[in-house]
Amino acid sequence: MLFRKYVSERENERREIRFLRLLAALLAVMVLAQSLAMIRLAGAEKTVLVPPEIRRSFWVSGNAVSREYLEEMAYWYAGLALNVTPAVSDYQNSLFLKYAAPSEYGRLQAEMGARAEFLKRNNTATQFSVRNVTTDEKGLKVALSGVLVTWTSDKKAGERNATYLVGFRFMNGRLYVSEFKETSDQNPFGDAAAGQP
Numbered sequence: 512m513l514f515r516k517y518v519s520e521r522e523n524e525r526r527e528i529r530f531l532r533l534l535a536a537l538l539a540v541m542v543l544a545q546s547l548a549m550i551r552l553a554g555a556e557k558t559v560l561v562p563p564e565i566r567r568s569f570w571v572s573g574n575a576v577s578r579e580y581l582e583e584m585a586y587w588y589a590g591l592a593l594n595v596t597p598a599v600s601d602y603q604n605s606l607f608l609k610y611a612a613p614s615e616y617g618r619l620q621a622e623m624g625a626r627a628e629f630l631k632r633n634n635t636a637t638q639f640s641v642r643n644v645t646t647d648e649k650g651l652k653v654a655l656s657g658v659l660v661t662w663t664s665d666k667k668a669g670e671r672n673a674t675y676l677v678g679f680r681f682m683n684g685r686l687y688v689s690e691f692k693e694t695s696d697q698n699p700f701g702d703a704a705a706g707q708p
Contacts, residue, residue: 595637647700
């Protein structure tokens with residue numbers, strides 16, 4: 512009887528040890544799987560941004576931005592550059608240049624300054640109404656097509672169809688303007704190769 516009790520206790524201990532070993536192995540596999548998942552997800556987080564006026568949300572991740580964010584920012588920058596009067600041109604230019612890419616700051620400052628000087632000298636205002644937005648997500652470029660209306664004093668001086676390209680650089684989690692120029696409907700991104708036969 513004592514022998515059976517001894518064998519039974521020993522068998523129970525062996526079962527408990529086997530169970531604890533299996534449990535430890537299972538926990539080790541789970542820790543390994545979680546570690547691999549954390550390593551894989553590191554740097555892939557997305558920050559959802561909500562504009563002051565909620566029309567749609569957009570995201571920014573470690574190395575990319577959403578199409579919606581590009582379009583909203585291009586629309587905003589085009590408004591700063593093209594919906595101007597002589598009285599607000601300096602303020603809007605300084606606001607625009609706060610977001611200029613450091614490598615392009617001097618060029619953009621000269622271009623925006625020349626435009627502001629022209630508006631002041633001729634007492635001219637411009638208004639740009641966007642009708643179409645074309646986006647190149649990989650190239651971080653947005654082409655805005657619409658109507659540009661020019662006013663001199665209080666008289667309408669002209670109205671024409673125009674397309675403007677806003678190019679961006681994404682650095683350190685922030686979108687900077689690197690390019691702002693007028694293009695055409697046939698070549699909205701201003702590609703040199705697109706203009707050649």
